[in-house]
Structure formats: C-alpha cells, structure tokens
Amino acid sequence: MKTKIFALFIFSTFLLLNSCTEDEDPIPPVATATPTTQTLTSGGTTSIALTSSVTGTTFAWTVVQTGVSGATAGSGTSIDQKLTVTGAVAGTATYSIIPTANGTSGSAISVVVTVNPIKVTYTADIKPLLVASCTPCHLSGGANPNKWDNYAATKSKISVILDRVQRESTAAGFMPRGGSKLSAANIALLNKWVADGLLEN
Numbered sequence: 610m611k612t613k614i615f616a617l618f619i620f621s622t623f624l625l626l627n628s629c630t631e632d633e634d635p636i637p638p639v640a641t642a643t644p645t646t647q648t649l650t651s652g653g654t655t656s657i658a659l660t661s662s663v664t665g666t667t668f669a670w671t672v673v674q675t676g677v678s679g680a681t682a683g684s685g686t687s688i689d690q691k692l693t694v695t696g697a698v699a700g701t702a703t704y705s706i707i708p709t710a711n712g713t714s715g716s717a718i719s720v721v722v723t724v725n726p727i728k729v730t731y732t733a734d735i736k737p738l739l740v741a742s743c744t745p746c747h748l749s750g751g752a753n754p755n756k757w758d759n760y761a762a763t764k765s766k767i768s769v770i771l772d773r774v775q776r777e778s779t780a781a782g783f784m785p786r787g788g789s790k791l792s793a794a795n796i797a798l799l800n801k802w803v804a805d806g807l808l809e810n
C-alpha cells in the first residue's frame with residue numbers, strides 16, 4: 610500500500626514537472642514599424658505599418674503630440690491618422706507602440722512623425738487675396754500696368770506691394786488706393802509668402 614502511494618506521488622510529481630516545462634512563457638514579440646520616422650505636410654495622413662517577430666501579434670499605441678492635432682491612442686496593424694499643425698511652426702506626434710502575442714507584451718518602440726505647416730503659395734493664397742483686394746485696377750483689363758493676377762509680376766513687385774499695404778491708410782501711396790487697410794492676417798500671409806520662398810504652387 611505504502612509503495613503504491615509513493616509510486617503515485619512520484620508519478621504525479623513527474624506529471625507536474627512535465628506540464629511545467631511544456632508551459633514555458635511565450636517569447637515576447639519584437640515589433641517593427643515601417644517607416645520608423647515620417648514627415649508630413651499639415652493635413653496629411655500617417656502611414657505606418659506594424660509587424661512583429663511573432664505571428665498573430667496585436668499592437669496598441671499611445672501618442673504624445675506637440676503643436677499637432679489629430680493623433681490618438683489606438684490599436685491595429687497600421688497607424689493611419691490625419692495630422693494637422695495647430696500653429697505656424699512644425700509639430701510632432703510621437704507614437705509609443707507595444708506588441709502583444711500569446712498574452713506576453715514585448716518592448717515598446719517609438720515612431721516620430723514631424724508635421725510641417727502648409728506653405729503659402731501664389732495660386733492658393735496670394736492670388737485670391739490680391740484679386741479680391743486690388744480689383745479692378747491691378748487685374749487684367751484694369752487701369753494700372755502692374756497686374757497682380759499674374760505670378761511673375763506679383764513676385765517681382767512683392768517688396769513694393771508689402772511697402773504700400775503696410776503704410777498708414779492716410780499716407781501717400783497707400784494701397785489699396787481708396788480702400789481700407791488689409792487685415793493683419795492678410796499682411797502676415799503676404800510676409801509668409803516671402804518667407805516660404807515665393808512659391809507659385
């Protein structure tokens with residue numbers, strides 16, 4: 610009887626040890642983000658693919674955004690988020706991604722997305738502003754030989770334009786002649802066009 614019980618004890622101990630070795634902790638997944646950094650223009654969408662060393666890995670991320678809006682925590686196998694700068698300067702969104710497989714999490718990896726502000730262009734910003742404010746004198750068919758509905762003419766006269774629109778509205782040579790002073794935002798837009806490189810498009 611005693612021998613039987615002892616044998617049973619040995620056997621069950623063996624089973625226990627055996628089951629322990631079979632139940633080894635799963636190897637933590639190693640995450641890879643492609644690309645590891647990204648640069649967007651404001652209003653653009655991230656495109657970051659997440660893969661892992663272990664099949665069936667899931668990914669969850671958190672994000673810290675500075676000067677950017679639109680980034681949110683989430684999960685999935687790719688990060689596709691529309692990011693917009695909140696100010697006039699570039700911002701960043703730093704994602705921290707944790708892979709998990711078979712109940713085990715791997716180390717977090719991070720991806721930094723830089724978001725640049727949209728540059729001011731003649732076609733999108735400057736032409737509509739000048740066409741609205743300098744009509745009809747400086748448009749094709751208008752009395753003044755300087756045409757602000759023409760990129761080359763506007764670009765070549767931008768410093769004179771800035772001088773005239775920043776004068777006091779009562780000063781000689783103030784532009785728009787007979788009109789009211791451009792808003793501070795519109796004058797800032799003209800200055801930013803210069804700073805951004807006088808782009809046409």
Ligand code: HEC
Pocket residue numbers: 739742743744745746747753755766769770771773774782784785786787788791
């Ligand atoms: C009502 C007509 C009229 C409007 C509107 C007008 N201008 Fe003029 N502009 C003139 C006349 C006339 C002259 C020539 C006299 C002078 O130089 O002041 C002129 C001259 C200029 C010059 C000098 C060009 C040179 O070669 O020296 C600039 C720059 C200018 N305008 C910019 C503007 C801008 C920018 C606007 C709109 C925000 C504007 N003007 C609106 C009539 C107008």
